[in-house]
Amino acid sequence: MPVKVITTELGHSIPPEQPHNITFHIPGWETAKALRRGDPNLLSKLSSIYPRFGPWCEVRQLSTALHKALSLPETYGLIIFVHPDSFTTAQRYSSDGKWRKPEHLVPPSDLWFRVVEIPISSEDKVRLYITAFPQKHAPGVVGTWQNYGCGISSRLAAACLAHLDSLAILPFTATGADDVSLPNIPEPTYLPLTEAHTGLKSRIVELAQRSPLDKEKANLLSPENVFLYPTGMAAVWRLHNALITLRPEGEIVVLGSVFHNSYHLFEESPNGMKHFGSCDAKSNLFDELEKYLEGEKQKGGRPAYCFAEFPSNPILVSVDLVRLRKLADKYDFPIIIDDTIGSFANIDVLPVADVIVTSITKSLSGYANCMGGSLLLPPSTPLSPSLSPLLTTTFRNEYFHPDASLLLSNSQSYLARSATLNSNALSLATYLNSEAQDPSSPVKAVFYPPFLDTKPNYDAVMRAPTPEFPNPGYGCLLAVDFESLDLAKTFYDNLSVYQGPHLGAHLTLAFPFNDAIWGVEPEAAEYLKTFGANPEQVRVSVGLESEEELIDTFKYAMEKAKGEKKRLTSQN
Structure with missing residues (x-):
């Protein structure tokens, strides 16, 4: 049959093109490389973008409106979050001389923090936490949007834009030189939890319990074991913070090829990471891993946790999870499995994983029109008694309910x-x-x-x-x-x-x-x-x-x- 010609223009989303789509068509190998370089000419042609790459569309429109309302200098940019810990995150990230290039480091006095409040419906208001920075230092700040995945969604931005005439600027100003920990900044509202969140959590449990490898463990699952986040990377980020709170002393063991934002998150963690790249059957992975674990044990240490994608992105290698579970039990470390690529329908990693993290943006949603991430913490894991209370007490909803509602609908x-x-x-x-x-x-x-x-x-x-x-x-x-x-x-x-x-x-x-x-x-x-x-x-x-x-x-x-x-x- 004749080969179908792609008629979608460069920079537009895959069909059907509509607001809030998360794809963009950029034909050609060199065009892809230009995207990664941040080529201004290419970026100017993008009417759609993957949301974690940076503020775009409705988020950019809201940013422009807030920039004007806050009377920021023309040389400044800004990024918007609903969680106030974005301030301390930006402080740390923008001043980290080990990982940021010197020209990207932001002088503390040039990093500005503001808070606004906007209605998102007739009943609810949201407080937005705004980090402003000189555009010339942008790479030293926007990584907090890209690597951690907690920036506001385009649907939330659209809801805010619809009520912009009711914008309230809170009487709070601070810089990167100030103490912007939670007690010192305006109290957050976060986002409302709705039936869409409950339904999506139930849907994930339903899929996890379908044709299980271990019925006893699967039957223990409930929606309370699922935590939802605005993106898959946000789920990884929030879990990472919880785990290094519980287990602050060790490196993160990372197996195989992993998504590049995850890789950077792990390598920049306080104690760094130990990466084992080769995980195929011909590698000496488990001999090398056990040698490392034994060495850590002799020094009185242990890993903070072990992370693997199953299978890995993009080379689809599947690590031996059964053997890994035995090592985890022997050397006392939790296993975190990202099952996004294998997906709920095909694989069940519940018998071997302590936590399952999933970018539900991908095949669970399936139509490239909304984002989401999930954590599944089985009550059967030895980690649950310590991690579950920590995740529960520190969880604050950052996932906008129209996004959750659409993803739930897509999942049917x-x-x-x-x-x-x-x-x-x-x-x-x-x-x-x-x-x-x-x-x-x-x-x-x-x-x-x-x-x-x-x-x-x-x-x-x-x-x-x-x-x-x-x-x-x-x-x-x-x-x-x-x-x-x-x-x-x-x-x-x-x-x-x-x-x-x-x-x-x-x-x-x-x-x-x-x-x-x-x-x-x-x-x-x-x-x-x-x-x-x-x-x-x-x-x-x-x-x-x-x-x-x-x-x-x-x-x-x-x-x-x-x-x-x-x-x-x-x-x-």
Whole structure:
């Protein structure tokens, strides 16, 4: 069949285009790299963006209005939160000389804090905590928005804009040189908890209890064991803070490839992280890990916790969770599993994880139009008696109820969509894997759980088939390695799918994840190559299109890459 032409303009969201969408189409390999560099020309063309990348659309409109209302200098920017601890977070982040470049450090007197109050309905008002900073130092501040994921959502911004005529500026001013801990700033309102939050928590428990590997543990779950946050990174951030409060003495052990914002969060934690990159079956992961743990034990120490994505993003390696659980029990450390890629429908990590963190923005939502993150803390874990009271007493709702309501609605089709995502991804990966076996093909390897040597580790936590979901699978994400960067670019630039970051959406998205995201950090990029996260790799989040359309689309791009390989070979 003819390859479908993408008609969406650069910078616009994938269809259907509407307010609050969280994707954007930026075709071309070099365009992706320009995004990571923050190219002003490209940014000026974006009508939509992934919200954690920075304030955009309605959030930018609200920022502009507040900038004027607060009479800030033209040289200043601002970011907006509903949690007042954003002030102390900004103080720490903007003055951290170990991790910030000198030119990005913000002099304390130039970091300003303000508080405003705006109605968001006829019944509720919200207090917003505003961090203002010189634009020339922006990279030294906006990381608190990007890495921690607690900035306000576009729907909350829209609600505030609708009531801007009732804006109240509180009589509070402070700088980075002041004590802005909670007792010294205006009392927060946070956001109201509603039936949407309760319903979404119940939905997550329902999915966690479906076809469980350990019925006894699953039956103990209740909505009170679920904590909701505005993004997946916010869930990671809030959990991280709770865990280092309980266990402040150790490093964070991180296994395999993880999302880059998570990586930076962990490495910048007070005691740092110990990263084990290679986690495939050929690695000596568990010998090295146990040697490290034994060494820490001999020194009287232990890890704060161990974090792993299952499987990992973007190389889809599945660490041996059963073996990891045995080490955790022996050396006394909690296991935190991010199951976003495998997803509730396919895998059950409850028997081995102390906490499960999920970006419910991805396939649970599935339509790329709202954000959310969740923590599931099983009462069966030994960590629960200490962590549950801490999370419960420190939890403050930052998740706007219209976002929660839409995500709950989207989740009703989750199992049906997951069945299609599994089937499409397996078919596409099977085709691409056949290319990897062909010497004339530019494909070097395919990263998808059934084609990797860690498949038994994934299968060990796969849910059993049920009538409503008869074919558990391996999820929507895969990656393709090419023989060279030139061949990868040729393939990608001829691939007629939507191009940009995000995964789990209804339409297929491709992105040169490693080269675009890590390419601006040469040392990190070299390190990632040591465990398979190569710059010549294209990450693909498979959507709900027909299998025939997907295969034909990828075959067309593959033929272009084969032609380029033949041309380059003939020149040598």
